[in-house]
Amino acid sequence: MRKFVAQKAKSLLSTASSHRLTNPHHHTCSSSDYYYYTSRLARLFTTTLDSSSSSMASSNKSTPPVTVDSLNPKVLKCEYAVRGEIVSLAQNLQQDLKANPGTHPFEEIIYCNIGNPQSLGQQPITFFREVLALCDHPTILDKSETQGLFSADSINRAWEILDQIPGRATGAYSHSQGVKGLRDTIAAGIEARDGFPANPDDIFLTDGASPAVHMMMQLLIRSESDGIFCPIPQYPLYSASIALHGGTLVPYYLDEATGWGLEISELKKQLETARSKGITVRALVVINPGNPTGQVLAEVNQRDIVEFCKKEGLVLLADEVYQENIYVPEKQFHSFKKVSRSMGYGDKDIPLVSFQSVSKGYYGECGKRGGYMEVTGFTPEVREQIYKVASVNLCSNISGQILASLVMSPPKVGDESYDSYFAERDGILQSLARRAKTLEDALNSLEGITCNKAEGAMYLFPRIQLPNKAIKAAEAAKKAPDAFYAARLLNATGIVVVPGSGFGQVPGTWHFRFTILPQEEKIPAIVTQLTEFHKKFMDEFRD
The missing domain is CATH 3.90.1150.10 (Aspartate Aminotransferase, domain 1)
Known part of the structure; x- marks a missing residue:
């Protein structure tokens, strides 16, 4: 098209010029001829431009600015x-x-x-929902009718929590790690569970456990040469997150014949294979109790896993969101933090991240999006980077933060809700x-x-x-x-x-x-x- 227009324009200009040159004494005639040919030239360009614009518009309409082929390939690789x-x-x-x-x-x-x-x-736990309702609508706390509708301990707990929240507003932003008073409560609950100290500054409250997992993957994965150990079978959040952040999933297979056992020999074999391919394995994911497999690790097995991570310089990512869901009397839950501390490893000896969520357990508050990660064993410089990533997300939702604190600090003996709470939980x-x-x-x-x-x-x-x-x-x-x-x-x-x-x-x-x-x-x-x-x-x- 461009070649045709150029040739046509050249021909018209040549004709117009030749008319002026061959008729120098007939000014009227030659000016008219020149005007005729230049007008045709102008129309030619206008018609061509209109046609070109129309063609371009048509082309733009037929090719969207965003197609599947133009998306981030990491997103395309991700599956859930x-x-x-x-x-x-x-x-x-x-x-x-x-x-x-x-x-x-x-x-x-x-x-x-x-x-x-x-x-x-499944019905929500009454005590949890009463406290949430009172925190979200604090004006009813002072009304006389409230005493007959809500338990005394839920009213007291709501006052305690609201006093910890700036402005007593559940609709306001909090500290990027979560409300300090709620983190104090969670740390106290962890300490009561494990028998070892817990620091509120190690707690990062998140919208469920999933954002915490994404955060750690984002921090640990630098390129495809970085690998994350994951159990197979695994919860697809891990494979999806690794793909999104551009890393490599390094599989270790659970042994179905032994009740989905985690064998250290399998970890060693897969680590050696990964390193032979030039992959730097950064962390080990352990899901306990298991998803989708439902097994509960024995404490002796956990100790072997801790030693393996210590020896190989791996971050231990402990998915412990099902810690309340134990169904057989011969098994019980032990957090990896408790196990590592009982082995003599302190806060600075092994990098460990424990994930917890209000979505599972007996509470099942999936839609409230509450959870946390407890981060220990990292240098102050690395901690600053973790906090920076948390700050980018501003904060997790306040209702989820409140629920996370309630899960780790339920009613106690002597509280009005104690009997009904435990009846609901155990049921x-x-x-x-x-x-x-x-x-x-x-x-x-x-x-x-x-x-x-x-x-x-x-x-x-x-x-x-x-x-x-x-x-x-x-x-x-x-x-x-x-x-x-x-x-x-x-x-x-x-x-x-x-x-x-x-x-x-x-x-x-x-x-x-x-x-x-x-x-x-x-x-x-x-x-x-x-x-x-x-x-x-x-x-x-x-x-």
């Missing part, structure tokens, strides 16, 4: 299976159920994909233990399925031996075999589970994660639906 394809399918089915009742072989979607207790009917935990056992037994009764005991947390992670015919059908559908099974289960029953491939697993094995959170009265019906589906599935794809 807990809210992935199966859940999207479930949400579409849920909308269809509302719009067209009776069109599916089930009446509701049962979300067994995520640890979201209250969405499945929830005992029911979860019964649900775990019922589902575990049901899964182990099914053909081709084996399921380890759920010692803690909120999940079962059964292994499924799929027939070759089913595996080939999955390949034809371009799905992982366990994702194929999960999709078929959803379409037949409305039960949502997460394929094991989203958590990582030993190659050639297939699993799915199943929460134990549906309310206890619904468990028998879920077992019946699952059993009937599985039998039909195995019969359909039997080799």
Whole structure:
């Protein structure tokens, strides 16, 4: 187009000039001719520019300024299976159920994909919610009616907390690490739990545990040459965060045959392999109790892990958000901080970050977004950088901060709420233990399925031996075999589970994660639906 315009313009200018030169005495005629040719030239350029602009506008409309190909490749690499394809399918089915009742072989979607207790009917702890309500609406504290609606200790606790918050305003920013008085309370709770001192300045309050994990990944990962040790299977938050921050996940495989045991020999082997590839392993993630596997580490195993981290110079990232969820009498929770201190390691001897959240335990306050990390064993210079990253986020939400303090400082003997609080807490935990056992037994009764005991947390992670015919059908559908099974289960029953491939697993094995959170009265019906589906599935794809 440009070449054509240039040639046309050159021709017009040449013609106009030749007319002026060949008719020098006929000024009127030659001026008219010159005007004629230059006018044509102007129209040519105007038409061309309009056409070019139109073409460019059309081109701009057809190519958006942001495409998937132009996004940050780290985002594209990131995956989070807990809210992935199966859940999207479930949400579409849920909308269809509302719009067209009776069109599916089930009446509701049962979300067994995520640890979201209250969405499945678990009631919040009364004491916690009373204190939150009073803190959020402090004008009712002085009203006489409040004494009859709220317990005396919830009223007193609300006054204590409000006195610690600048301006007594839960809608205001706090210190970037969280309200100092609330951190004092949490530190006292940690000290009571572990029997070792805790410093409020080591506490960073966050919107759940996830932002704290992201923060540590952001601080530790410099490039793809930096690796983070993660268990396989693992909670996908870790693989997603490592991908987002441009690091390398260094896997260590839990031993399913020994109840998802963590073997030091496996850590040594994987560390050697990573280093041979030029990867600098910076930290070790340990999830205890396990997600998605539900195992609870023995204290002797924890001591070996601490020694390994000390010897290899690794930061120990301890995900301890399920510390209240223990279901077997032979196991109990020990924090890694308690274990390391009992081994004689002090604050400066081993870098350790412990994560806690109000989303799990018996409280299940997922939507309130409260949590914290306790950071010990870092130099003052590194601590300054951690604080700087926290400051960029301004602060976590105040309601979540209050809940985190309440979780670590519940009612005490003599408080009005003491009996009702412990009845609610124990009722929830005992029911979860019964649900775990019922589902575990049901899964182990099914053909081709084996399921380890759920010692803690909120999940079962059964292994499924799929027939070759089913595996080939999955390949034809371009799905992982366990994702194929999960999709078929959803379409037949409305039960949502997460394929094991989203958590990582030993190659050639297939699993799915199943929460134990549906309310206890619904468990028998879920077992019946699952059993009937599985039998039909195995019969359909039997080799």
